Amino acid sequence: MNAWLLSILIFSPLLGVLVLMFVPSSDEKSIKWLGVLGTLFPLGIALVVLSAFKMGGDELQLTEKFSWISYEVFQSKGQVSYPIFYEIGVNGLSMVLILLTAVVSVLAAIASFSIKQNWKSYFILFFLLEMGMLGVFAAQNLFLFFIFFEITLIPMFFLIGRWGYLEREKAAYSFLIYNGVGSAILLIVFVALFMKTGTMNFQELAYTFSLPQAELNQLFITKGFKMGMLIALLVAFAVKLPVFPLHSWMVRVHVQAPPAIVMIHSGILLKIGAYGVIVFGAGMFPDQFKSLAFVIGLFGVINLLYGAFLALTQTDVKRVLAYSSVSHMGIVLIGLAAGNTSGMTGAVFQVVSHGLISALLFFLIGALYERSGSSELSAFGGVAKRMPILAGVFLAGGLASLGLPGMSGFISEFMAFLGLFEKMPVLAAVGTLGLILTAVYVLRAVLSITFGAEKEMPESRDLSSSERVPAFVLLAAILFIGIYPAWLNDMLRPTLDAILLGLGG
Amino acid sequence: MSAVPLPAYLMLALILFCIGLFGALTKRNAVIVLISIELMLNAVNINLVAFAKYSLNPGLTGQIFSLFTITVAAAEAAVGLAILIALYRNRKTVNVDEMDTMKR
Amino acid sequence: MLQMSWLIPLFPLLSFILLLLFRKSKSESTAWIGVLLTGISLVMSIGVFLAVWQGEGIKTEGTWFQMGERAITMGFEVNPLNALMLVIVSLVSFLVHLYSKGYMHGDDRFPVFFAYLGLFSFAMLGLVLSPNLLQLYMFWELVGLGSFLLIGFYYFKPEAKAAAKKAFVMTRIGDVGLFIGMVLLFWQVGSFEYDEIFASVKNGDLSSGMLTLTALCIFVGAVGKSGQLPLHTWLPDAMEGPTPVSALIHAATMVAAGVYLVAAMYPLFQASEAALTVVAVVGGLTAIFAASIGLMQKDIKRVLAYSTVSQLGYMMLALGASGYVAGIFHLTTHAFFKALLFLAAGSVIHAVHTQNIEEMGGLWKKLRITGPLFLIGALAISGVPLLSGFFSKDEILASTYADGKYGLFWLAVIAAFMTAFYMFRLFFIVFTGEARGETEKGVHESPGVMTFPMIVLGVLAVVAGYLNTTWFGTFLSDYLAQGAVELPHGDHHGPAWIPLVATLAAALGIALAYLIYQRGTLSRDWITRSLPSLSDVIYNKWYIDEGYDQTVVKGTRGLSKLGVLFDRYIVDGLVTAVTTGVQRLGRVGSRVQNGQVQSYGTAAIFGIVILLLIVALTGGYFS
């Protein structure tokens, strides 16, 4: 069973697709419930995987490897084959992200109840998206990673373009083209690496690149080549993350996509960028990564401040949150740039934490939008009166987002900055300005919705019981990580240690 | 040896080729365009026959090649003309520059 | 007992959770949950305090999580300083809970209020018990959260919303300073533990520049929380919260946390002369500056708020002038008499339903309990001999003088004069004379749940001063001497004239207030008329808020707007440029495709010729 466990997990959302095929598309209720069930199933398997996962054990677990594609090349040296394997596995980092994916997917599926039409195709795409995300984190070679990476792209395009708000198609294209640029660069890099080394496996690649330069020269791998590859990778993932100035697509998507999809997007998809930088950037080219640390840190701080500054005066709450995501992804970069234990931990924590927090916040925005038909800040006021729970959770989410201790956001911010202060104190000190700005814009947005004089809204019922599930689960997770980070930390440690070993910090 | 040098033939072929090309690209009457293409093919034939006589491995091959070319050219002319006639029936024109209903 | 001291903060937390669950309950008896649970905390705190009094102490820690080789720990520590704080916090908290039962009567979110109080108490107690900077920082922020929630309790009021936001943001600025200082210390010392930090400081592991830098960063945190210049503006605004909140948070506990922080990190400050000087100067300036504003305010709570800022400045001044004990001492006494004043003010407001002192008057007769209690508080804060304020203020003056900071000493004396003046201005306007405005009717004394806490505090405001006197014994400094901090100079018994000067200043202030506001000998607008511009500036709080608005706030907003424009026209503009470029190219492409088959041929030949030309030019065709 264990031998196939991970594959079963990755492809488990397909079961939902299969079942949905046989449900008449007019049967709204059963489709919605099947939609939730279809995500619960992967979550269940993810939990099984978690139980099979030995904490702090071997680095890579539950591996599977099958021969998949084989190109045979006749060269002067004789026959050289370029095999591509189907190989998957999990380490601490990917385990955490898989879990996050499974959880957020369930909650987003619940949040999808507000979808008004075409539920069937919606959920089919939703499942495909989930499959892609699970696959991205489980993939152990470049080819597979890329395939799953792209698989997430297509359903997203449809989900944004069909079920989004007014300017949805523009957003969908924006998403497609920007991410296309990212994946285009990725593909070139991946193929280049493949052709130089003959392997696509993460570990083998990392091993190859760690060989002494003399041996690498025989493979035509120069230092410049490594640096070029790293920069290209960083740019590619910078699109996904997103890093200033490549962020405008993300803002558009956050504003236009349906809330449930933004939960997924902001909660998980953005994290692929961070995951990529960690696994490929820091994991494969540690030396070059270190020499770029300052630039990465600089971009981190720019992201942090730029996002925060722009969030300050936005009038649409979705835009505030979108820029806040830009800002928060800066913290990931800051942590990575530090390149030490705390920095790395901070970056990964931020990945998870922001995943939960932004999922929560966008979920609530979705709920608010459903009630008021607007996401303009000026349309709200005094929500706390009629909807105390919504307002309370919203406030809690906002506080988590601004890094209040006891919530997950604090740990990651703290660790990331702690790390950066060791390496680049001045830059870090500049960055801390962002912490203040974050407080300003988060409170501005949250308070102008929940506090103040009450404004009329078409509908003003508090969170329904089905809406409370995602809200409370996410809030609980945020608090859990904030109060007891050791659990997450223990899971991540072996992976991070391995990467840090390469970075020499 | 006082025979005509190879470059002279090639030059003739080149000149005729260029003339044919020019005609094919600038003449407005479709028939003339077709016949200009024939001229280009003729130029090629001169090359082939000339090379049959002067070459690293001179031989009959060039002449045979040119025979095939002539045949093909004839077939092409016939088909081209047939198409032109079909077109003329519908459009009542043989002006090449009026045949631009499909563009952009 | 000491091993159980970690439970102290948890009772209020429990109260918070329980009350949130009962949030919809209409019954006001839910308040008893909070009162009871904080009562337990109080009892335990007293137990802990007594144990520490006998010389015990404890520090227990466990790994919170492992960061590489280093373990980040969490735990609790009890030492003389924080045992004292425990008592102060839990006592005031308990009393305020009790008081609120009466004060909040009739509010539709009654349980929520008590829940927030519980949350705050939890955070404050946790802060005090923290054995390391990180934990302190976390509770520090949570305290801020509690304060934020309570200030914004009347969320529907725009002023409350603004005040809550302001409080959070302003203190956050300070917090970032603390954060930086903490992190810098970590990389210097390798730990967040107080002990280890102090040990390294002692060993001289830190360069003097780094010492000053970290100390100042931490001090910035204290400045934010304690409403010191220039981050004080939030504290008066925080009076938008219910009055018990002001008593608890913005008089006795949270704002004192800054002072506590400096005290707790005292060895670090001691190691840097520059840092101490900065602390003293900031404290001294704050003391006089806030006092000056207090002279002219018309809102009863605002007067008290500026008074608080001023007194906090005193404490900082004391700490900066090596008056460690004096600072703590004043913190203690201030907690009692300021809480008393606020609660009394609350009682007044409760009675007359306004905060504008010009609409009050002659309340002495109607508020038979509140009036005298307020008077006690006013006397104590003014530094009238034999009351607690006198002793603690005397110590501060003495230590400032002893430390050679004469300028600050005289500033403090003037501040003392001002304090006496504005307190009694307040007293005379509110309690004596005739009733003004429409507030006469229905004025009645507050119920017992409100007066009882005031009486307790009134007693404490009188007797707390005897903790540390020249005459009866220096219990407090002996007690504090058990702690980690090596007390600077022992006790300061400066020249004997210092108490005299202090008393004189207080007497002068009271007398002046009496002359103006009771006897009317001097016209009320005497100063306003003689120095119109100065009084205008003072009345408008030195235009600090406006100054911030014009510079920092507008600057930030402008930068943000600029950023939005940049985002739209430059960042997006580039993308648009690329896409339109591609589309233009497409248009060119389709224009070339003009439907003329001969053009296609020409284009093809052209292409071929270009290729041949390049070959010819690059291949050495002409050679």
Add this chain to the structure above:
Amino acid sequence: MTGEMIAFFLLALTAITGGVLLINLTNVVHMVVALIFTFIAIAGIYITLSAEFVAVVQVLIYSGAITIIMLFGIMLTRHQEKEKKAPRLKIILTGLTIGLFFLIMYGKIKDLNFGQQNVELHVENTKKIGVELYSHYVIPFELTSVLLLVALIGSIILAKRDDDEKEAKK
């Protein structure tokens, strides 16, 4: 200057003149007639290159068949006799491009000489061609027959008058 040389020059001159006339004449029928001279001149050139059979084929097919069908084409399409000139710019651009092409090719053709020639080509030329065609090149030869068949059928289909079919449909 040998007779071969003179013959070549005359033939070449004729051929080129025919070509130039094709370009410059305005009457379409005249153009085709001008081209007949070119085709015949080319046949002459073939003879100077000892390719008698090809020359004969040239005369038959080009000067005969193709020219005739082109003339038929001109008649069938009942055009105005006068051909209008193409736009000047187009002519100049095309001319320049082709001129450049000519110059580039010319530069390297002018001294292409392998220094040897096959002098026996004219000996039993037709027979040898026949033998080669039916042995060595029998496959392309047969393929050419298919090609001609296709051209035949295709031309018939395309040029067939529609009215016949419409009537047939009725």
Add this chain to the structure above:
Amino acid sequence: MDLDTLLSFKWSVMAPEFIILGVATLLSVIDLFMKKESSRTPLAWLAGAGVIGALAAIFMQLDTEVTSILFDTYRLDSFSKAFKILLLLGTLLVLVLASNDKKEDVEENRGEFYYLLLAALLGAMMMASSADLITLFVGLELLSLSSYIMAGLERQNKRSNESAFKYVVSGGIATAITLFGMSYVFGLTGETNLFLIAQTMQDPELLKHSFLLMFAFLITFAGLTFKIAAAPLHMWAPDVYEGAPVPVTAFLSVVSKTAGFVILLRFIIITFIAAPGIDSESLLLEVQPYVMALAAATMIIGNVTALRQRNIKRMFAYSSIAQAGYILVPFVSNSSLLFELIWFYLLAYLFMNIGAFTIIQVLSVQEKSNDISIFRGLFKRSPWLAVPMTFFLLSLAGIPITAGFVGKFGIFMGALGLEPAHYWLAAVMMATTLVSYVYYFNVIAVMFFRDSERTRVSVPRGMAAVLAFCAVSTILLGIMPDLALDFFYGNFDINEFFMNIEAVDTHTHDH
């Protein structure tokens, strides 16, 4: 050479060609005797049977050794087998696609279409299995002539007329250019057998004329780009694709293009593999930048211009130009993976393009239009058309789990595999692929995001079969490309391509 010698050749290896030729002849005869009113669908079945027969013959030949008839004028090797499979498969699908064409005005010419199609196929197949310049040329012309006629088959349709005429003029010029180049290749070596040409190329005498050789190469190459619709001879494609009947367009864009690549590979690779360059380097290395530039230009022109198209067939014409550019990339890189990469991509391209054209055909017949708007709301009207169409478009755009992605991946492997890697070419390809996302996804957006009141679309059974086959293959090759690659590696030894069995032993200069 007497009859015995002629008969001594192993003519049976030509079985596929004979079958096609026989069926084509049979069809023309039957068509002649069939009543005008009667349906020509049986002819389609017969033609299909012939193609299947030829395919079967090729599969039976898989184990056959390299065989050469008459000095490589016919040649059976792995290369020819591999690519003939593509040609036959493509034609078969086009046949099914056409057999269900219910457009009345085409009905009258139905019969001719089938045997012209087979004749064109025959030409293409001869191109695949010949290593002789003359045979290649005649094969090319057979294909071309048949295509010209097919493009003009809708005689009453002005667009069809016009497209055929444009095609024939462009094609004529292209033929002339190609032949002009070939005449120099022939002239410099005096040979028509490709292997002998290659041998003669090494003659030191030719070093003096390396410029002319280079010119000959470029002219011939440029001329041959006509068939694959690549720059500089690509401009006919949009007009012809738009005007020609859909099955013909499908044929042109798939089979004819494949044949174009076949002749490019055969002619260029074998002929110039040993040719000297101007600076005494290998000529093939020296021309790389030029071919690269052409490939890049093709990709850019195709993709960028496609952005503006509203006519779906025209859009696919530009798309097909772009695809030609992609396939030129491995050609440039001279990678040792060259053959399988091109083969695989063409295979993938066959499925996705014919699949897409099938749907275009169905819709354009129903809606009487070729505007992109015929796809409006297709997902709601007929999800079973919209979903496969989406797969085809995704595949064309090169998105994973489709065959198109694996093909593109392979192309990248080719471009980046050798030292020095062609990063900028890969970058151009990637950038233009991104541009292509816009117009491919535009069709998808029209299908999914727009609503329409139009009715359901009915799909004839044969077309549905083609559709299903293409869709399944597109996905299957995307998920398990080894199905095709293993087949390729298992049955085809590409070394045979370079194996000159005839010329060395038996060639005599018999003149």
